[in-house]
Amino acid sequence: MRQSLLASKTLKETPKDADNISAALLLRGGFMDKLASGIYSYLPLGLRVLRKIETIIRDEMNAIGGQEVLLPVLHPIENWKTTGRDEMDVLYHIKAGSGKDFVLGATHEEIISPLAKKLIFSYRDLPLYLYQIQNKFRDEPRAKAGLLRGREFLMKDLYSFHANQEDLDEYYKKVTEAYFNIFNRIGLGRETFLTYASGGSFSKYSHEFQTACESGEDTIYFCNKCRVAVNKEIIEEQKICPECGGSELETKKSIEVGNIFKLGTKFSVPFDLNYLDEKGGKKDVVMGCYGIGPSRALGTIVELYHDERGIIWPESIAPFTTHLIALGESEDVRAKAEDIYKELVAKGIDVLFDDRDEMAGIKFADSDLLGIPYRVIVSEKALKENGVGLKKRSEKEEIIVSFDEVISKVK
């Protein structure tokens, strides 16, 4: 992609209504635009990152047998009356002229449960794992955390359906592993901890995945021995690590990037979701639900990976892997940069080519702000040495490499 054509403008100043550092950098870098509190438009740069996160999530969901579906945003209010959750504060309500009243999907148990009833009849139809990546809507009284708490936000929600609790327990472990695979792959692995949370009436605990981060709004209590954490709600009850019983827990600020929950029969009972077992007996389906917000993950990645000059994207989810920059107005530089651009594109490398008529200082500042992992600099100085400059966003040193080398070094 040529930067001269890219639908994106970098801003020198942080917009006044940026909620936090990730929102500030994503707005300044032209990754997204704020429409209203907690509601953002994704520009091409931001959407590229979001799609890469989604692709990794899909990959890991498919690997554990998840089948992708797409459920509606408009939910008949009756579905929510069935569970009594129509009174939830965060629901957006719609009185439609055409007669039917709707709420906007804040979560999808009320839709997936009656849908599953059409797919599950006998034990042979179980287990079943359905997931989607869909917008969720929550009428948040305060939505001042950029992508970390939105009114409209993307969610990957997986629902599992089982013949019994043991089968749910086993799958719950598999999802836990898949979630860590996801967090590892998108760059959040090292700082993300399994965190014990309240389990409702069907299991002692549920689990959150909390990413330790100074700017987080949550607090976790971390056991250095077990590498797990406990959320605030649980710590107030028991004050010890649920794994080792130890009481030396370290307080960390954190962001909740995922959660998994054993629903048991909470939704299968009201929606009459049952199955015939091997002996022909009617049994309630046992359910689990598992969420990760791709947009919140995006915000969290920026909270963790930035410096004073801008974002430092992990390679796996960077909008482009290579930022090719032509410096100065020399014809030789222009021609060489064009050649390298075409070669990188031909090799299938995601390259953003800064072909703009801007000063070196502006190009470098923008490049630091955008945070693309590899920077390739074509300049008269480097051309004299028969090479180009190569610098990683995460490192300070620029090295001069030959034209052949640069193609093999960037991903």
Add this chain to the structure above:
Amino acid sequence: MRQSLLASKTLKETPKDADNISAALLLRGGFMDKLASGIYSYLPLGLRVLRKIETIIRDEMNAIGGQEVLLPVLHPIENWKTTGRDEMDVLYHIKAGSGKDFVLGATHEEIISPLAKKLIFSYRDLPLYLYQIQNKFRDEPRAKAGLLRGREFLMKDLYSFHANQEDLDEYYKKVTEAYFNIFNRIGLGRETFLTYASGGSFSKYSHEFQTACESGEDTIYFCNKCRVAVNKEIIEEQKICPECGGSELETKKSIEVGNIFKLGTKFSVPFDLNYLDEKGGKKDVVMGCYGIGPSRALGTIVELYHDERGIIWPESIAPFTTHLIALGESEDVRAKAEDIYKELVAKGIDVLFDDRDEMAGIKFADSDLLGIPYRVIVSEKALKENGVGLKKRSEKEEIIVSFDEVISKVK
């Protein structure tokens, strides 16, 4: 994918609330589920088709310089008050507890125009082409046409921004070509005609893309000489072909599968979307908008491609290209079918493997209903001839081919 695991149940009977033949077949085949009038959940089979349609659309939008963005569903009512369109009947309104009033996006001119204002400053920023694939919401008084007229539906909407009318005119032609490429690639090309429609105040005509189809709700007036059509609104005014002036127009029932519109400055004026030209003069940006509904296209494809037994998917957008069916309970058949399945998967072929314990009659009926282009049948009879059966969904004849041949014949 193993059919024994697929989240889908075929129905023998057409659901009572199926609106039309495409909805009936898509519901019976387990491609989707109806949540409410005009509101559907996509099951894995349906989502696979939808995603293939989307991929083709993206490909053609990118080829004409389109850059993908993702705009919100929740629109502040103020944006719609700016154009006076907040009074439109089809808007869903939300009174939010948190104070702000929203409408659900029925279209996105009210969002993209102020966004473009942040990207366009001078003539150097033009032209600009932004598109998205996003849900739209319309409070349709009657929504009884399956995917053909939904309350919640997917739309690809492209918006173009130009320095002047000539530039818009030129791009409008490019989009017209891109649209025909899309319709050709998804199987609607032969029956889809450029159709003259009302142009508003900025151009004499806009254009619809109408697919001739007996079950369509629209009527077009088709000129056999020019291969273009005129919509009802226009024909009532002029009664002649706008291209050749001829009056021998054939009436056809049709479905509107796309539309393109020269907006001129209709939205740039209220949103103060202007730019500085080469001489430093302030000019209004000239806009165009271009829509295709992937979900409506999906419904239209099924309206066109089916017989009394089920759907007949065009290969380009079929949920799977090959339906591998194992017949009977013989161990040899099972083992051979497993081998072929693994080989097809290894070759990257989209294969659905009917590994269920069902009678041949049920498997064939389901296969006809699902409409996958190539059917590979592993049976004792064919094994005796050292081969497998191969049948195209669109043809009657089954032929016996060798194991090697079958891999090369299916896509």
